[in-house]
Amino acid sequence: xxxxxxKIICLTPVYNDWESFSILVSxxxxxxxxxxxxxxxxMVTINDGSSEDSEYKKNTxxxxxxxxxxxxxxxxxxxxxxxxxxxxxxxxxFDYVVVLDSDGEDKPEDLVYLVSKCETENDTKIIFAERKKxxxxxxxxxxxxxxxxxxxxxxxxxxxxxxxxxxPKKLLKRVVVQDNLWNHYSGSIIQSKTPFSKVLLNKGKRYxxxxxxxxxxxxxxxxxxxSVYFDTLSVRILKLSLFGVLVCFLSVLSILYIKFFTxxxxxxxxxxxILIIFSIILQLFSVTLIVLLMQLSARKNIKSPSERIYKExxxxxxxxxxx
Numbered sequence: 001x002x003x004x005x006x007k008i009i010c011l012t013p014v015y016n017d018w019e020s021f022s023i024l025v026s027x028x029x030x031x032x033x034x035x036x037x038x039x040x041x042x043m044v045t046i047n048d049g050s051s052e053d054s055e056y057k058k059n060t061x062x063x064x065x066x067x068x069x070x071x072x073x074x075x076x077x078x079x080x081x082x083x084x085x086x087x088x089x090x091x092x093x094f095d096y097v098v099v100l101d102s103d104g105e106d107k108p109e110d111l112v113y114l115v116s117k118c119e120t121e122n123d124t125k126i127i128f129a130e131r132k133k134x135x136x137x138x139x140x141x142x143x144x145x146x147x148x149x150x151x152x153x154x155x156x157x158x159x160x161x162x163x164x165x166x167x168p169k170k171l172l173k174r175v176v177v178q179d180n181l182w183n184h185y186s187g188s189i190i191q192s193k194t195p196f197s198k199v200l201l202n203k204g205k206r207y208x209x210x211x212x213x214x215x216x217x218x219x220x221x222x223x224x225x226x227s228v229y230f231d232t233l234s235v236r237i238l239k240l241s242l243f244g245v246l247v248c249f250l251s252v253l254s255i256l257y258i259k260f261f262t263x264x265x266x267x268x269x270x271x272x273x274i275l276i277i278f279s280i281i282l283q284l285f286s287v288t289l290i291v292l293l294m295q296l297s298a299r300k301n302i303k304s305p306s307e308r309i310y311k312e313x314x315x316x317x318x319x320x321x322x323x
Contacts, residue, residue: 005040006115007094009087012102013079015048020207021102025065028108033062039111042066042094045102046083049073067318074313080163081181085310088176097167099185104207106164114166117199123168126175126189128161130198154233157190161198171195176307234291241288248281 010028014021025043032039043065049072068086070079080099087097096115100106110129117127151157163185167175171194175181180188189196252274 004038006038006096007040008042008111008115009091009094009097010041010043010111011046011080011083011087011097011099012043013046013048013076013083014050014102015073015076015079016050016052017103017208018050018052020104021045023207024102024104024108025063027104028111029063031108032111039115044068044083044087044091046070046079048076048079068314069316069318070313071315076163077184078182078313080185081176082310082313084167084172084181084185085176085307086314088172089308089310095169097169097172099163099165099167101163105204107201107204110164110201111166113199113201114164117197118166118168121197123170124195126168126171126194126196127166128186128189128196128198129164129201130161131201131203154236156232156236161186164201173307237291238288241284244284245281248277248284252277 012021012024028041028043032041041063043063045065045067047067047069049070068083070082074082084097084099087094096118098111098114100108100111106129114127114129118125121127165186174192174194175189178188178192180191255274
């Protein structure tokens with residue numbers, strides 16, 4: 001094999017979408033398994049507890065398809081975490097890991113752009129695909145816009161990319177030890193300050209079937225990404241609570257000043273208003289105290305990074321066979 005070939009492992013989670021996955025493998029084979037090929041590609045597929053028949057039988061000499069069957073459905077983000085830790089623990093002969101969805105929305109033809117960008121950065125950064133044109137419905141686009149805005153308000157960070165990415169081999173070990181990887185892959189990269197960059201790419205259309213991402217999934221996905229920033233979120237809640245307490249105290253002082261130092265008439269319900277304001281102060285103080293205690297508790301429980309926790313999720317490994 002030509003030594004200049006870049007060896008790529010394509011990591012893709014699959015949940016009841018094996019028709020699209022078959023098309024994905026065939027598409028990659030047609031694009032990259034040619035006499036002039038520049039990439040040597042293998043697939044590591046995470047079967048995320050599919051209820052449909054998950055046996056994939058077609059393997060060729062050009063692309064080896066390895067399927068990791070999980071014991072149960074753990075969700076898209078944790079399936080990616082399992083796959084990354086599995087690759088880090090068991091694979092050594094590769095240059096890049098490309099994380100992509102199996103449904104065609106992450107276009108296989110864009111692999112070359114992600115890898116090329118990695119090479120331009122001397123393999124010092126993870127490269128994400130930033131979407132410049134999306135194919136989803138208006139409802140989904142609106143929900144995604146709201147999610148990005150809330151994410152920015154709560155964390156102070158902008159997130160305008162998903163899972164489609166290319167990880168250089170030397171950065172993989174840095175990724176798999178992140179605890180937040182199990183909540184949200186791309187969010188954990190930002191939060192951990194792992195070097196990354198972006199390349200503008202259009203999103204593709206699904207090969208078959210319908211998207212598994214509904215309103216509930218979108219909300220849970222958003223909450224998972226925000227949970228990665230619990231430290232930052234705690235500080236922001238503290239600031240907002242203190243600001244709220246200050247506003248309440250100023251309101252009470254204003255009422256007392258008007259009552260005792262001016263001739264302006266004060267309604268009879270002023271005392272009730274003061275009691276209400278004090279109850280708000282008490283609630284803000286309680287919320288702040290609870291958040292701070294949770295943060296201190298989280299920092300107290302120090303765990304050593306684990307690169308092999310993925311084994312607890314695996315039911316069986318279907319190794320590639322050639323025809």
